[in-house]
Amino acid sequence: MNEQPSDPVFESLLEELLTGQHPPDLSSKILQAWRAEQASRPESLRASPGLGLPAVRAIPIEAPPQSPVRSGTAAHVPLHGPAAMKLPDAADAGSIELYPVELNRQQNQADGVLAERAMRGRVAITLAACAAGLLLVLNWYANRPAGDELANLQPNAEQTVQGGPQDGGTASDLLAGSSDGGSSAQTSSSGQVLALDDLPFPVTPNTEASPNVSSSEVDRRVEPIPSRQLVAQLNGLFDKLWSDLGVVPNPRFEQTAQVQRISLALTGAQLSDSQVQWWNNPRTADDLLKASLEAAHTTSFAQRWADMFASQWTLRGEFTEGSHEAADLRQFLVTSIEADRPWDQVVLELLGTELVPVAATSGAATSDVSNAVLSVRTSKPEAGFIAAMAGGENHRLVERVGANFLDANLTCVRCHDGKLTPSRRLDEQETYWSLVALLKGIDVRSGAEEGARELVDEQLELFANGKTASVFFDLPNGVLKASEARLPDGQPWEVVGQPTPRQALAAWISRSREFDRASVNQVWKFVFGRPLVPQSIGLENAAVAERTAALDLLASQFRAHNHDLKLLVSWIVNSRPYSVQPINLNKAQWLAATDAELDQIQLTELAFAAGPTLGRSPEAQSLEASLVAAVEWNSRDTGEYRAMLAQPASLLNPPLSSSPSPTSAEASPLAASELPSLGYAIHGERQALAQRNFVNRLLRADRLSWEERVEHVVGLSSGEVASSRIQHLAKVLLEQNSGDAKAALLRLLWAVQNSDAG
Amino acid sequence: MTTDSNGANKVIDGSSEIELTELIARHQVTVWRYLRALGADAALADDLTQDTFLEVMRRPFEQYSDAASASYLRRVAHNLFISRRRRDGRMTVTENAEQFESNWMRWAGFDTGNAVLDALADCFARLTERAQLALRLRFAEESSRQTIADALAISEHGAKNLMQRAKTQLRECVEQKLV
Numbered sequence: 001m002n003e004q005p006s007d008p009v010f011e012s013l014l015e016e017l018l019t020g021q022h023p024p025d026l027s028s029k030i031l032q033a034w035r036a037e038q039a040s041r042p043e044s045l046r047a048s049p050g051l052g053l054p055a056v057r058a059i060p061i062e063a064p065p066q067s068p069v070r071s072g073t074a075a076h077v078p079l080h081g082p083a084a085m086k087l088p089d090a091a092d093a094g095s096i097e098l099y100p101v102e103l104n105r106q107q108n109q110a111d112g113v114l115a116e117r118a119m120r121g122r123v124a125i126t127l128a129a130c131a132a133g134l135l136l137v138l139n140w141y142a143n144r145p146a147g148d149e150l151a152n153l154q155p156n157a158e159q160t161v162q163g164g165p166q167d168g169g170t171a172s173d174l175l176a177g178s179s180d181g182g183s184s185a186q187t188s189s190s191g192q193v194l195a196l197d198d199l200p201f202p203v204t205p206n207t208e209a210s211p212n213v214s215s216s217e218v219d220r221r222v223e224p225i226p227s228r229q230l231v232a233q234l235n236g237l238f239d240k241l242w243s244d245l246g247v248v249p250n251p252r253f254e255q256t257a258q259v260q261r262i263s264l265a266l267t268g269a270q271l272s273d274s275q276v277q278w279w280n281n282p283r284t285a286d287d288l289l290k291a292s293l294e295a296a297h298t299t300s301f302a303q304r305w306a307d308m309f310a311s312q313w314t315l316r317g318e319f320t321e322g323s324h325e326a327a328d329l330r331q332f333l334v335t336s337i338e339a340d341r342p343w344d345q346v347v348l349e350l351l352g353t354e355l356v357p358v359a360a361t362s363g364a365a366t367s368d369v370s371n372a373v374l375s376v377r378t379s380k381p382e383a384g385f386i387a388a389m390a391g392g393e394n395h396r397l398v399e400r401v402g403a404n405f406l407d408a409n410l411t412c413v414r415c416h417d418g419k420l421t422p423s424r425r426l427d428e429q430e431t432y433w434s435l436v437a438l439l440k441g442i443d444v445r446s447g448a449e450e451g452a453r454e455l456v457d458e459q460l461e462l463f464a465n466g467k468t469a470s471v472f473f474d475l476p477n478g479v480l481k482a483s484e485a486r487l488p489d490g491q492p493w494e495v496v497g498q499p500t501p502r503q504a505l506a507a508w509i510s511r512s513r514e515f516d517r518a519s520v521n522q523v524w525k526f527v528f529g530r531p532l533v534p535q536s537i538g539l540e541n542a543a544v545a546e547r548t549a550a551l552d553l554l555a556s557q558f559r560a561h562n563h564d565l566k567l568l569v570s571w572i573v574n575s576r577p578y579s580v581q582p583i584n585l586n587k588a589q590w591l592a593a594t595d596a597e598l599d600q601i602q603l604t605e606l607a608f609a610a611g612p613t614l615g616r617s618p619e620a621q622s623l624e625a626s627l628v629a630a631v632e633w634n635s636r637d638t639g640e641y642r643a644m645l646a647q648p649a650s651l652l653n654p655p656l657s658s659s660p661s662p663t664s665a666e667a668s669p670l671a672a673s674e675l676p677s678l679g680y681a682i683h684g685e686r687q688a689l690a691q692r693n694f695v696n697r698l699l700r701a702d703r704l705s706w707e708e709r710v711e712h713v714v715g716l717s718s719g720e721v722a723s724s725r726i727q728h729l730a731k732v733l734l735e736q737n738s739g740d741a742k743a744a745l746l747r748l749l750w751a752v753q754n755s756d757a758g
Numbered sequence: 759m760t761t762d763s764n765g766a767n768k769v770i771d772g773s774s775e776i777e778l779t780e781l782i783a784r785h786q787v788t789v790w791r792y793l794r795a796l797g798a799d800a801a802l803a804d805d806l807t808q809d810t811f812l813e814v815m816r817r818p819f820e821q822y823s824d825a826a827s828a829s830y831l832r833r834v835a836h837n838l839f840i841s842r843r844r845r846d847g848r849m850t851v852t853e854n855a856e857q858f859e860s861n862w863m864r865w866a867g868f869d870t871g872n873a874v875l876d877a878l879a880d881c882f883a884r885l886t887e888r889a890q891l892a893l894r895l896r897f898a899e900e901s902s903r904q905t906i907a908d909a910l911a912i913s914e915h916g917a918k919n920l921m922q923r924a925k926t927q928l929r930e931c932v933e934q935k936l937v
Contacts, residue, residue, distance in 0.1 A: 012795040700799040
C-alpha cells in the first residue's frame with residue numbers, strides 16, 4: 001500500500017467494498033457537537049433557537065435517491081414513515097450532558113408552551129415530592145440506624161438505600177426509583193408516568209445511572225447453592241462451552257496428582273506421605289471438596305492468599321516488597337482470612353477505614369479529624385492500600401480501585417470513553433473524573449523524616465455542609481468539562497450515608513456486583529494465571545458469553561455465601577478446568593505441528609480446556625520480562641527454527657496426539673536446544689481479529705505518536721505503565737520489524753496480555 | 759430542499775437543527791467518502807466530516823441545488839483535510855483539487871458513490887478467485903506485495919501485474935454498468 005494510487009476515488013471505493021468499512025452515521029455526533037458549540041457561546045452569538053424539536057420527527061423532505069440498503073452506512077437513514085430518523089434529543093444525551101435538557105427547555109419556551117409545561121412540571125414536582133417524602137419516612141422506619149458507626153460501614157444485603165425494586169416491593173425499593181436506570185421516565189407512587197423531559201428542573205442523579213451498573217441489582221438476593229451442586233453447575237457450563245467451540249478438553253489428572261495440585265494452589269505445600277497414601281485409594285468428589293475446605297482453613301492458606309492479594313493490590317504502589325508497610329498490610333489480610341471475615345468487609349475496611357490522625361513523630365492520636373494526617377508507618381495496617389496509592393490527584397488510586405475492586409480497567413477512560421468493553425457507566429470518561437472528584441482531599445505529602453510519606457485526609461472539611469468538589473477535564477474534542485463527586489453509578493455520595501465520600505465509595509464498592517466479579521476474576525487469575533473474563537473484553541472474545549456466564553454464576557454465589565473467600569477458592573480449584581492436564585507441548589512438537597493444530601491448541605487454552613501453565617511463558621511474570629521474551633523471539637529468524645524440521649524424524653518427539661509427558665519432552669535433543677518461548681510461539685503469532693483491529697485503530701489515529709500508541713497498549717494492563725524501559729523495548733521491537741508499527745504493536749500487545757499485570 | 763414554499767432558494771444559517779439534520783442526512787456519506795478518497799483514514803474522515811458540517815453551519819450559505827451544496831461541502835472538506843495534513847507535517851499528493859474533483863466526478867458524480875459500489879460488488883464477483891484473493895489481501899489485509907506473491911505462489915512482479923489487470927477489468931466492468 002505504499003505506492004500512490006493513480007485512481008484514488010476508484011481505489012478508495014474498492015477498499016471500502018473489500019474492508020466493509022462503510023460510512024458511519026455521524027448525525028447525532030455532529031448535532032451534539034453543534035449543540036455543544038452553541039451552548040458554549042455567549043447568548044448573543046448563538047444561532048436563534050429555531051423550532052422546538054419533538055423527540056421524534058419525520059422530516060417532510062424528499063430523500064435523495066438511494067441504492068439498496070448497505071449495512072453500516074449512513075446513507076440509508078430513513079427520512080420518512082415510521083422508521084424516520086430519531087433526532088438525538090435530551091433523553092439520548094442527558095445521561096452525560098445536561099445542556100441538551102436545558103436547550104430543550106429553552107426551545108419550549110420559545111415555542112410558547114412554557115406555561116403548559118410549567119404547570120405539568122409543578123404537578124410533577126408536587127407528586128414527586130409527596131411520594132419521596134412518604135417513602136423517606138417509610139424507608140427510615142424500615143432501616144432505622146443501628147447505632148454503631150461501623151455497622152453502617154458494613155454491607156447489608158437487606159438494606160436498599162441505593163437499591164431499587166425489581167418487583168415494586170418495599171417502600172425503600174421505591175425510593176431508589178425504577179430499576180431501569182437509563183429510562184427517561186419515572187413512575188410515581190400512584191403509577192402515573194412522568195416524562196422527565198417535561199419537568200422544568202434538571203434531571204435527578206438517579207436517572208443518570210446506567211442500567212448496566214444499576215444500583216438496584218446490588219441488593220438482589222440469590223439463594224446459596226450447596227458447593228457440590230455449584231461445582232457441578234460450573235462444570236456443566238464449561239462442558240457446554242467446550243462442546244460449542246468444538247474443543248476436546250485435555251485428559252484429567254489422576255486423583256493423587258489432582259489433590260497435589262489443589263494442595264499447591266491452596267497452601268503452596270505438597271501433601272504428606274500419609275495423605276498421599278490416603279488419596280491413592282478411590283475417593284469421591286465430595287471428599288476432594290471437603291479436603292479443599294479443610295486446607296483452606298489452615299494458616300498456610302491464609303499466608304499464601306494474603307501474599308497474592310497484597311502483591312496484586314499494591315502493584316505500582318509506593319511500598320517496596322518487604323517493606324514494613326507491605327508487611328503490615330499482608331498481616332492484616334492474613335488475620336482477616338484466618339478469622340473468616342467476609343471478603344467484602346475486608347475490602348470495606350481497606351478502602352473505608354477511618355484515617356485516625358496520628359502525629360507522625362509521636363504516634364499520638366488526636367480527636368480533631370477535620371484535617372487528619374496519617375503517618376503511614378504508625379497508622380492502621382489496613383490503611384496501607386490508600387497510603388500506597390494516594391497522591392498526585394489520586395489517578396493511580398482511582399485506576400487501582402477500578403482494577404482491583406470494580407473489575408474495570410480505568411486507565412483508558414481517563415482520556416476517553418472505553419472502547420474495549422461493553423458500554424457501561426464505569427467505562428465513561430465522566431465517571432472516571434467523578435471518582436477523582438470523589439477522592440479529593442485525600443493526598444500524600446512528605447513527612448518530617450526524610451523519605452517519609454504522610455497520608456492526608458481533608459474530606460470532612462472539604463465536603464462539609466453539603467459542599468461538593470468538582471474537577472475539570474478535557475473531552476477528546478478539546479472541550480473542557482466539569483465533573484462532580486459521584487459514585488460509580490452516578491448517584492451522589494451522600495445517599496450511602498457515610499461521613500466522607502471515600503467511605504461512601506468503599507461502602508458502595510463492597511455492596512456492588514462489580515466487586516463480586518472482581519473478586520472472582522482475581523482468584524481465578526491467581527489459580528489459572530489469567531482472569532476468567534478479561535477487563536479489556538474486546539480483545540479476547542473466544543466464548544466470552546459462556547465465560548461471562550461462569551463468572552456471573554461464581555460471583556452471585558460468592559455473594560450468596562456471604563463473600564466467603566475460602567469457599568470461592570475451593571470451588572475454583574475443584575472445577576473441571578483445574579482438573580485437566582496442561583498441554584505438554586515441547587519445542588520440537590511445536591516445530592512439527594501444523595498451523596491447524598496450533599490453532600486448536602490456542603483455542604483449547606483460551607477456553608480453559610487445558611490446565612494452567614501453558615499460554616504463558618515461564619519467564620513472563622512482569623510486562624518487562626514478557627516484552628523481553630517477545631524481543632528475543634523477534635530477534636531470531638523463524639526460518640532458522642523451521643529449518644530444524646529437516647532433521648531426522650527420530651530426533652522429533654512423537655506426534656501431538658500421543659500426549660508425551662514433560663519428561664520425555666525434555667529428553668529430546670531439540671527440546672534442549674535454543675528455541676523461543678512457546679507461549680509466544682503459540683499465542684503471539686496468532687493474533688485474534690479483535691487484537692488486529694485494536695492495533696489498526698491505534699494506527700489510524702494520526703494524532704498519536706509512537707510513544708502514545710505504546711502507552712495505549714500498555715494501558716490495557718492496569719498494573720503497568722509505559723516506563724522508559726518499556727518504551728525502549730517497544731522501540732527495539734519496532735526496529736526489529738523494520739519500522740512496521742503494526743507488527744511491533746501486536747507483539748507488544750501479546751507481551752501485555754501475557755504478563756502477570758495484564 | 760432547495761427552495762421553500764415560495765420557490766425561493768433556501769438559506770442555511772445554522773438557526774435550525776432540522777435544516778442541519780437534513781443537510782447531514784443528505785451529504786454526510788458523500789463527504790466521508792470524499793475524505794477517504796483523499797487519503798484520510800476512517801477516524802480522520804469521521805472527524806473531518808463533523809468539522810465540515812460545523813464549519814458550513816457557522817457561515818450562512820444559500821442552497822441552489824443539492825449538487826451545488828455537495829460541491830461546496832466537498833470544497834470545505836478538502837480544505838480542512840489539507841489544513842490537517844499540513845498541520846501534521848505530512849505531504850499530500852492530492853493538493854491539485856481540480857484534478858481530484860474531476861476524478862471524483864468520474865466515479866461518484868452527483869451520487870454518493872453507492873451506485874459505483876454496487877456495480878463494483880457485482881464486477882468483483884466475476885473476477886477469478888486468484889485475482890479476488892490478491893485484491894482482498896491487498897486491501898482488506900494490507901498485505902505486502904511479497905506476501906501476496908507468496909500466497910499465490912507467483913513472483914512479486916507477477917502479483918503486481920495480476921492486481922493491475924484485475925483493477926483495470928474492474929474499472930471497465932463498472933463503467934459499462936454505469937453507462
